Amino acid sequence: MSVNATPVAMTRRGFRDVPVPVVVIALAALIYVTAAIVTGQANQISAAGLTGLLQRTVALGLVGLGQTFAILVGSIDLSVAALISTVAVLASYLMQGDPSMIVPAIAACVALSLGVGAINGVLVAYWGINPLIATLSTGLILQGLLSASFTFLSGSVAPSFQALAYQNLLGVPLPVLLLAVFALAAWFVLAKTRFGAHLYAAGGNPDGAKLAGLRVQRLVLGAHVIASFAACVAGLYLAARLQSGTPWIGRDGIYDLESIAIVVIGGTLLSGGKGGVLGTIAGVLLFASLDASFNMFGVDAFLKQVLRGAIVIAAVSVYAVRNRGHVA
Amino acid sequence: MTVLLNAVRPTRRRTAWLSVNLALVIFVVLYGVIAILQPNYLDAALFMNFLRRAAPLIILACGQLFVILSGGFDLSMGAVVTLVVLAASMLIGGDPDMTWTVIAILYAMGLAVGLANGLIVSFLKVPSIIATLGTMLLVNGLALAWSGGAPRGDLPDNFRNLGRLVLKDVPLVGSLPIAVVILVVVTLLAWWGLHATAYGKRLLAVGDNPRAAELAGVPVKPTRISAFVVSALSAVTAGILIGGFSGVSVNAGRGLELQAIAACVIGGAQLLGGRGTIVGALFGALSLFALFTLLNLLGLPQALRDSLQGLILIAAVGVTVLRYRRST
Numbered sequence: 001m002s003v004n005a006t007p008v009a010m011t012r013r014g015f016r017d018v019p020v021p022v023v024v025i026a027l028a029a030l031i032y033v034t035a036a037i038v039t040g041q042a043n044q045i046s047a048a049g050l051t052g053l054l055q056r057t058v059a060l061g062l063v064g065l066g067q068t069f070a071i072l073v074g075s076i077d078l079s080v081a082a083l084i085s086t087v088a089v090l091a092s093y094l095m096q097g098d099p100s101m102i103v104p105a106i107a108a109c110v111a112l113s114l115g116v117g118a119i120n121g122v123l124v125a126y127w128g129i130n131p132l133i134a135t136l137s138t139g140l141i142l143q144g145l146l147s148a149s150f151t152f153l154s155g156s157v158a159p160s161f162q163a164l165a166y167q168n169l170l171g172v173p174l175p176v177l178l179l180a181v182f183a184l185a186a187w188f189v190l191a192k193t194r195f196g197a198h199l200y201a202a203g204g205n206p207d208g209a210k211l212a213g214l215r216v217q218r219l220v221l222g223a224h225v226i227a228s229f230a231a232c233v234a235g236l237y238l239a240a241r242l243q244s245g246t247p248w249i250g251r252d253g254i255y256d257l258e259s260i261a262i263v264v265i266g267g268t269l270l271s272g273g274k275g276g277v278l279g280t281i282a283g284v285l286l287f288a289s290l291d292a293s294f295n296m297f298g299v300d301a302f303l304k305q306v307l308r309g310a311i312v313i314a315a316v317s318v319y320a321v322r323n324r325g326h327v328a
Numbered sequence: 329m330t331v332l333l334n335a336v337r338p339t340r341r342r343t344a345w346l347s348v349n350l351a352l353v354i355f356v357v358l359y360g361v362i363a364i365l366q367p368n369y370l371d372a373a374l375f376m377n378f379l380r381r382a383a384p385l386i387i388l389a390c391g392q393l394f395v396i397l398s399g400g401f402d403l404s405m406g407a408v409v410t411l412v413v414l415a416a417s418m419l420i421g422g423d424p425d426m427t428w429t430v431i432a433i434l435y436a437m438g439l440a441v442g443l444a445n446g447l448i449v450s451f452l453k454v455p456s457i458i459a460t461l462g463t464m465l466l467v468n469g470l471a472l473a474w475s476g477g478a479p480r481g482d483l484p485d486n487f488r489n490l491g492r493l494v495l496k497d498v499p500l501v502g503s504l505p506i507a508v509v510i511l512v513v514v515t516l517l518a519w520w521g522l523h524a525t526a527y528g529k530r531l532l533a534v535g536d537n538p539r540a541a542e543l544a545g546v547p548v549k550p551t552r553i554s555a556f557v558v559s560a561l562s563a564v565t566a567g568i569l570i571g572g573f574s575g576v577s578v579n580a581g582r583g584l585e586l587q588a589i590a591a592c593v594i595g596g597a598q599l600l601g602g603r604g605t606i607v608g609a610l611f612g613a614l615s616l617f618a619l620f621t622l623l624n625l626l627g628l629p630q631a632l633r634d635s636l637q638g639l640i641l642i643a644a645v646g647v648t649v650l651r652y653r654r655s656t
Contacts, residue, residue: 123642128649130599132457137638140586144635257461270455302473309465317452326538326548327453
């Protein structure tokens with residue numbers, strides 16, 4: 001872990017103008033190539049290998065994009081893992097393999113996720129409940145209802161919906177394109193629209209933003225709705241990829257913690273107001289190449305969990321350690 | 329409240345007392361409903377048994393309260409419980425002579441986890457919710473990797489007795505489980521540490537305003553680290569009791585960290601520090617456990633526990649927020 005930490009710190013001191021995302025992507029590439037060469041699997045450094053690598057980024061990348069909005073505005077969303085599970089299960093339950101149900105099922109999932117996002121937003125922005133507790137609780141409520149109503153696999157998605165996750169367009173897998181489109185859209189919203197600028201303002205200095213006439217509460221609500229919608233898209237993708245959803249798909253993927261980690265690794269401040277989509281994409285690439293390297297080295301599943309925990313801490317501390325004050 | 333508005337201290341003391349009362353009232357009401365459904369819960373023996381089963385949660389809540397008062401969260405408690413149960417079974421391997429040595433080793437492990445949490449939060453400045461989520465993954469992964477996912481070994485009777493032995497014909501109370509004796513000792517220790525020592529005052533000061541506490545000469549970092557150590561040691565104690573009466577399982581500690589936080593919040597502890605009492609945490613944990621018992625008696629699915637806990641968390645924090653708003 002210290003191996004990861006030093007290059008970032010050094011590069012930042014040496015080339016102060018190199019943006020964080022570039023450093024993180026370079027690090028990701030370094031790790032991936034080194035692992036491939038060391039384990040003698042140089043064939044991983046090919047178009048096919050890289051496509052596989054990109055494919056791994058899709059679900060976490062989508063969640064991370066949404067999480068970026070929540071964190072930028074100074075909040076956080078811990079309910080995404082439960083929402084992913086709920087959406088994946090709901091989609092396969094409603095479709096039951098029937099292609100004519102694809103649109104209604106997707107509509108129901110989107111409606112549900114917008115509702116969850118709105119509830120999160122209201123609890124955090126209007127009621128003033130600590131976002132960690134509020135979203136943790138909505139996640140718990142969702143997960144409890146889900147596990148109580150679906151104890152086993154029920155139904156599967158329509159074959160034509162499943163095909164979406166495996167198709168290629170111009171040689172690029174459709175899911176990767178989906179992530180790219182969403183990333184572009186998120187970048188556009190944050191960097192080029194008034195709403196994006198207001199999000200940064202509200203996250204950086206809520207009181208100042210309020211005095212400047214921004215409706216901070218509404219912005220926080222909007223960010224939460226976006227975060228939930230992104231989790232919904234990730235859940236739909238996972239359902240398509242795996243043919244049917246299980247009630248634990250989100251929790252087992254640790255999407256809550258990992259989405260926060262990739263956002264922070266990408267240089268977005270946990271306290272909000274600074275950062276962006278590019279960093280998040282760089283963060284997810286780093287995680288995917290680490291994951292791929294573990295697989296190349298054949299790391300045992302439990303040990304992988306240990307390493308993930310350590311990496312999350314190490315990654316966040318690279319940024320946090322420069323903090324002057326005390327954190328809780 | 330309005331009568332006392334001119335004096336700040338009495339008001340604050342009164343709100344603290346109110347929240348303890350609230351938890352006490354909730355507990356009495358819930359236990360009353362249980363007693364209506366199952367009148368034999370009013371027997372002294374069954375009440376002792378209820379206390380015995382609630383003991384781990386109460387001990388966890390007392391430990392968690394230290395961290396909450398210092399301004400943080402400890403999400404690694406459940407993982408420590410799992411580690412303790414699995415490690416005990418593997419280290420003892422059914423040999424009764426090893427019990428006390430192994431218990432010492434278990435406490436050493438807890439100390440290590442607590443120190444790690446505290447050091448990461450204090451020196452690497454990683455927010456505790458992320459740091460302890462990371463150590464949760466790490467400790468859980470270690471426990472599972474060590475046991476290979478399927479625990480071997482057995483716990484000898486003298487270890488299990490700590491959790492399940494009930495002394496008969498004790499004067500005054502009739503039957504007395506060892507776990508209840510441990511519970512009383514731990515609660516008294518926690519009460520003494522928090523409410524009768526200068527250390528307790530420092531902890532509250534750190535949670536309330538770390539910068540101010542630092543300027544007043546409080547060693548902020550050691551105080552905060554000690555809170556995480558107390559929390560981890562209480563998790564070890566709870567783990568020993570849980571191993572005693574439920575035996576070895578890889579899911580032994582799952583979700584306990586959130587139950588402990590919920591118990592503290594129900595007991596009137598303020599998240600992010602500064603206010604809370606051991607008596608509150610005690611009755612908060614008892615209320616939560618009475619609620620779980622009630623759900624069982626009503627035959628509701630176990631999974632709904634999570635949902636209910638989410639609702640309680642939101643309600644408890646929400647009420648605190650509203651009360652705080654009204655008083656300022």
